Amino acid sequence: MPTTQRRQLIQRSHIDSRIDDDPDDLVVGESDQIPSSYSCLLWLALAVVIVGCATVMVPEVPVSADGTQDPVLVQGRDVYAKRCANCHRHDGTGSRGPRVTGELMIETYPAIAAQVDIVANGKALMPAFADALTQAEIEAVTRFTREVL
Numbered sequence: 698m699p700t701t702q703r704r705q706l707i708q709r710s711h712i713d714s715r716i717d718d719d720p721d722d723l724v725v726g727e728s729d730q731i732p733s734s735y736s737c738l739l740w741l742a743l744a745v746v747i748v749g750c751a752t753v754m755v756p757e758v759p760v761s762a763d764g765t766q767d768p769v770l771v772q773g774r775d776v777y778a779k780r781c782a783n784c785h786r787h788d789g790t791g792s793r794g795p796r797v798t799g800e801l802m803i804e805t806y807p808a809i810a811a812q813v814d815i816v817a818n819g820k821a822l823m824p825a826f827a828d829a830l831t832q833a834e835i836e837a838v839t840r841f842t843r844e845v846l
């Protein structure tokens with residue numbers, strides 16, 4: 698087949714396929730559309746689930762023999778879930794920030810004060826928390842990494 702004829706054929710089929718694309722097919726029927734107020738609620742629900750999961754996945758503070766949890770560690774867990782898990786992972790195994798699990802932290806910082814200092818004042822890409830958290834919260838979250846993670 699001569700090239701010009703083939704080109705005409707190709708152009709023709711191109712036009713045909715455009716004609717075949719009935720624009721009505723592309724319009725979503727009203728019944729298929731989710732009203733915008735509903736979709737807002739759906740996004741909100743999704744956000745709550747995601748945030749909720751992040752908190753739930755952070756390991757629980759173990760219950761001691763007398764059936765209670767150390768309230769300082771519970772506070773530390775709360776701080777960890779809100780402020781640290783996004784970079785150090787929910788279980789402390791690291792993602793953007795390095796691993797901060799118990800044994801490793803105790804080995805790296807035999808004295809807790811040195812680890813508290815890093816959380817308070819930051820280090821390279823690790824943000825400083827001295828302005829955002831109280832000293833008690835910083836100590837609590839540091840204990841949480843050493844004793845629970």
Ligand code: HEC
Nearest residue numbers: 780781784793794795797815816820821822823824826838
């Ligand atoms: C924006 C991400 C980010 C957040 C949020 C964050 N960190 Fe970090 N963290 C890092 C990075 C990155 C490092 C590594 C810093 C370096 O040495 O270069 C680090 C280092 C550390 C270290 C030292 C680890 C080691 O092996 O020496 C500790 C401890 C630590 N972070 C604890 C925390 C705690 C506790 C929180 C929450 C209060 C927190 N981090 C929040 C990114 C983050």
